[in-house]
Amino acid sequence: MRRFAHVGAVAATTAVLIPALAAFDHAQAPALTAPLEDSDDAAPLIIEEITPTAVEEDSTVRVTGTVTNTTDSPLDEVTVRLRYSATPFGSRSELDDYADHGADLPATGPTATVDGPIEPGESADYTVEADAEDLGLGAFGVYPLSVEAAGPSGGALGEQHTFLPYRGGGSGPDAVEIAWVWPLMGTPQRAGDDVYLSDGLSESVGPEGRLGRLLTAGAQDDAITLEPPATPSPVVSEGDAGQDAASGDDPGDAPRATGDSDRVPVTWAVDPALLDDVARLTEGPYDVVTDPGEAGGDNDDAAPATESMDPSLNAQVWLDQARTALAGDPLIATPYAAPDIAALLRADLGADAEAAVPLGQDAVERILDRPADDAYAWPAGGVMDGATREFYAGQGATRFLLSDAAMPARQWSTATPTAEASLPLPGDEDGTALVADSRLTAVLGRDSTGPGQAALAQQRFAAETAMISAEDPGTDRTIVAAPPTDWTPSAAFAEGVLQASDDLPWLDPVALDDIKADPDAEPQRGDLVYPERALDRELSGDHLDEVAGIRRDVRLFNSILEDDADPFRPAILRLEAAAWREDDDLAATTRALVAHNVQADMDKVRIIPGEPVTLASKTGTIGILVANDLEDHTVRLKLSMLSTNPERLSVEGGNGTMEIGPGGKTTVYVPLSARINGRTVLQLSLHNTEGEPVSGEQALDVNATGLGNQALLISGAGALVLVVALAPRAVRKWARTRAAAAGAAPDPDAASGDGDGNTADTAGTATDTGDDSGTPAPKDDDKGGA
Structure with missing residues (x-):
């Protein structure tokens, strides 16, 4: 009990120490201080390994790595030394501050000289060793440690800060349980079913890709390999799919290369949409957008440029191995595509949220040949409001994977509370919150892929968990390690943290399913809250x-x-x-x-444009060709045809429902009626059975050129009446013309002066001539006829 009291008492000492370290004389120590995980390819000093991770009283601390000459001149007599403090951290906050900002440490440890000279751009290995008993460390705790490189004149070349978890000569505090949630998740990769935003997913599921590393590290099984087979796998019939050709056994039942007793329990967490994305890569050619930025530009109507890709062998291998690796472990799944449930419910899109759950369950079972445990829910960001809790509970969830931002420790708590907590559900049901430690999530999420980063991240994980175990010794507690859903660890770090969970004396790995909340225990966490920053981060x-x-x-x-x-x-x-x-x-x-x-x-359900139509009679029927170019769906719809001039040309029927199978066509016959000759435009469009338009309008020209039999009879009768009316006049005119011609010849009687008869004849002619200058009245026509 004394060493635990010492750990608790050093808080005040460390509070005094940190300001003093900040004022340490920089002329006596390297001035280049870098945050824990900030080194890169050009870093002058890299730590590649620190052993042992948990230092015993009789241990030899060994730090190995490389020094790189980043100057323009050769470097000789380069030295590397350890610096440390014999005062451990008093809290996790102090540890975090040191990790983020570093400090100049007061104690100097052993020094090693690097073989040189080191030419510009070249690197040399170093090893520095120190006996733990010579460092003067006290009881169990985590101590700050740094590694410095200096040139021949003592000038600083580089420095890295890390941690030294010290177990001491005793047994240390009681181990805390650690349960792992291992995510196979990420950002959606597809827009449409066959269009990918990039070809990155095929690389990600490869042996060196992100999802490839997560699968093989989480499986903890030497038999799980993503290296492509030397020869293609034999084609297996659908009835034999999922069974070994030789034994007939399900591959999920195959024994692991490493025994189950040697494995750290993990609970796999998958996004069904990501599994769906991977599965689509295996099914046949798919399209990849060559420039995604074009799709969101001003010309949204233009089809984006795509490149056709062959089926992905990486995806085929990854899915095969995933079915085996995940066959016997607990499996939880988000709704399809891990939607922002809180935002959807707030935007009155609850129907989408409801649809995502069964769609996700079906996808998991279809792709992995096994169901996910629907008792679990993992809301976005590990936080949820009351409506989200009610939604998940309505889907059957009783166990909720949350962040400690959703259920923070009570204010009086001085130690990291245990992960499990009772969570009331609608209908007076009791649920269980499994609260992941957000600081540990952040530690796991740090970059571990650069040179030396895996070793530093590994040491930070050991330090963080050691601090948790020392906070409240003698109390049974559990921590949930839930990396970020887009976790991108190096293979060494992913494998290392699982191995450390088993090897470190202050950790005891357990399955997530084994964590049970005691409803009668005194609550260590507050009620469920939905932080303001969580609301701000929802989908806009x-x-x-x-x-x-x-x-x-x-x-x-x-x-x-x-x-x-x-x-x-x-x-x-x-x-x-x-x-x-x-x-x-x-x-x-x-x-x-x-x-x-x-x-x-x-647009694949369309009216096929036709040629202009000539209607040579009063009525007629035209045919409109409608096509369904969809490959997988039968459609039911109506054709609408409207005349722009119904007084001239009217549509007499049509508009019935038609059914067209995939890739099919049909002709719709529509009767027309013309009243007046001339050109009329018909507007054609497609509608659903409720009358809503589902296509744009198309114009069809119809030219009526004939009037029909009845119109011809009427026109003929009119012409006959006109002929009958005009015929008598024409006859009289002809008679007068003949008479006038006869009277103009020489007449012997005319010279004798028979004025009475001739005077009368001349007047009548004059009258007739005057009468012929206009249309005769009906009665005048009768006299002439007599």
Whole structure:
């Protein structure tokens, strides 16, 4: 008990020590202080290994690494030395401060000379050793340690800060339990079902890729390998899929190369949409957008340029190995695409949230040949409000993986509380919160892929867990290690933290399923809260408004499909993923791509343009050809035809429902009626069965050139009446013309002066001539006829 009291008492000492370290004479020590994980390829000093991780009283501390000459001249007589403090950290906050900012440490340890000279740009190895008993360390605790490199004149070349967990000569504090959640998750990779934002996923599931490293490290099984087979796997019939050709056993039942007793329990957490993305890579050619930025530009209507890719062998191997690795371990899954449930419920998009759960469950079982445990829920960011809790509880969840931001420790607590806590659920049900330590999540999320970063990250993990174990010795506690969902560890670090969970004396690995909350225990955490910063980080209203617009187009498209098909549901859910909180630009690109895909499929149900129509009679029937170019869906819809001049040309029928199978065409016959000759434009469009338009309008010219039999009879009768009316006049005119011609000849009687008769004849002619200058009245026509 005395050493634990010492650990608790050093807080005041360290509080005094840190300011003193900050004022340490920089002329006596290297001035280059770097944060724990800030080194890069050009770092002058790299730590590659620190052994042992847990230092005993009789241990020899050994630090190995490389020194790189980053100057323009050769370096000779380069020395590397250890610096440390014999006062341990008093709290996790002090440890974090040292990790972030470093400090000049008062005690100097052993020094080693590096073989030289070191030419510019070249590196040399170093090893520095120190006996633990010579360092003057006290009881169990975590001590600050730094490694410095100096040139021949004593000038600083580089420095790295790290930690020295010291167990001392005793047994140390009681071990805390640690439960691992191992994420196979990430940002959605597809827009439409066949269009990928990049080809990065195929690389990620390869042997050196992010998901490849996570799978092999989490499996802890030498038989799980992602190296492509030397020869292609034999084709297996559907009935034999999932069984070994020789033994007929399910591959998930195959024995592991390392015994289960040697494995640290892990609970796999998967995003079904990511599994779906990987599975699609194996099915056939797929398209990759060559320039995603173009899709979100001004010309959104243009199809983005894509490149066709062959099926991914990496994806095939990864899925095969994932089915084996995950076969016997606990498995939890988010709803499809890990949507931002809180934001969806707030935006009245609860139907999408509801749809994401069964879609995710089906995807996991279809792809991994096993179900996920639906008793677990992992809300976005590990936080949830009351509506989100009610939603998950309504889906059957009783165990909630949360961050300590959602259920923080009570104010009076001086130690990291145990992870499990009772969580009331709707209907007076009791649930369990499994609270992940956010500081440990941040430690796991630090970069471990650069030179020397894995060793530093490994040492930080050991230091952080040692501090937790020393906070409240003698009390049974559990910590949940839940790395970030986009975790990108190096293979060495991912494998190392699991091995350390088993090797470090202050840790005891357990399965997440084994953690049970005691409803009668005194609560160490407060009630469920939804932090203001969590609300601020939700998917923006602008993003969801854009998605809602796409959803309206999708609803219209779905309205013409048979069997309640909803082919764009996965794409919409991918747009609602919480991952888009962190990437507005790629979210906008993905929205534009999905919107384009929806419109492209809508355009596949179309009216095939025809030639202008000539109608040579009063009535007639025309045929309109309608095509369904969709490959997988039957459509039901109506053809609408409107005349722009119904007084001239009217549509007499049509507008019935038609059904067209995938890739099919049909002709719709529509009767027309013309009243007047001339050109009329018909507007054609397609509608769903409710009358909503599902296509743009097309114009069809119809030219009426004939009037029909009845019109001809009427015109003939009119012509006959006109002939009958004009014939008598024409006869009289002809008679007068003949008479006038006869009277103009020489007449012997005319010279004798028979004026009475001739005077009368001349007047009548004059009268007739005058009468012929206009249309005769009906009665005048009768006299002439007599």
